[in-house]
Amino acid sequence: MTTNVGDASSGTHALNDAAAREVRQRLEEERRTRAAQLTALEQAVERSPLEQVEASDYTRLENLRQSLVEIDDALRRLREGAYGRCEGCGQAIPAGRLEILPYARFCVRCQGRGARGDR
Numbered sequence: 016m017t018t019n020v021g022d023a024s025s026g027t028h029a030l031n032d033a034a035a036r037e038v039r040q041r042l043e044e045e046r047r048t049r050a051a052q053l054t055a056l057e058q059a060v061e062r063s064p065l066e067q068v069e070a071s072d073y074t075r076l077e078n079l080r081q082s083l084v085e086i087d088d089a090l091r092r093l094r095e096g097a098y099g100r101c102e103g104c105g106q107a108i109p110a111g112r113l114e115i116l117p118y119a120r121f122c123v124r125c126q127g128r129g130a131r132g133d134r
């Protein structure tokens with residue numbers, strides 16, 4: 016990610032348009048992947064006799080649903096121009112962290128303090 020923002024007049028948003036578009040594409044692709052995994056797993060669980068469904072299957076379903084919620088939330092923040100800001104301390108989340116976790120809601124420090132969105 017480049018640090019020299021050319022247009023200083025639109026400095027209210029954390030990301031410039033090109034970067035925001037790139038993030039949105041990543042999030043939408045991630046969303047498609049998770050949604051497909053969720054559908055496949057839901058169908059597998061539905062087809063299995065109840066006693067053969069593992070507790071870990073339910074955990075995975077829950078995790079996938081949770082990530083879809085988080086991805087949708089990140090897309091909403093992106094539209095509102097709030098993307099990339101920590102919900103805990105209001106600081107910008109480092110680009111390197113967003114690279115790894117594009118729907119991160121917290122910086123590493125706040126995440127470590129237990130403000131976790133996942134379980």
Ligand SMILES: [Zn+2]
Nearest residue numbers: 101104122125
């Ligand atoms: Zn923070």
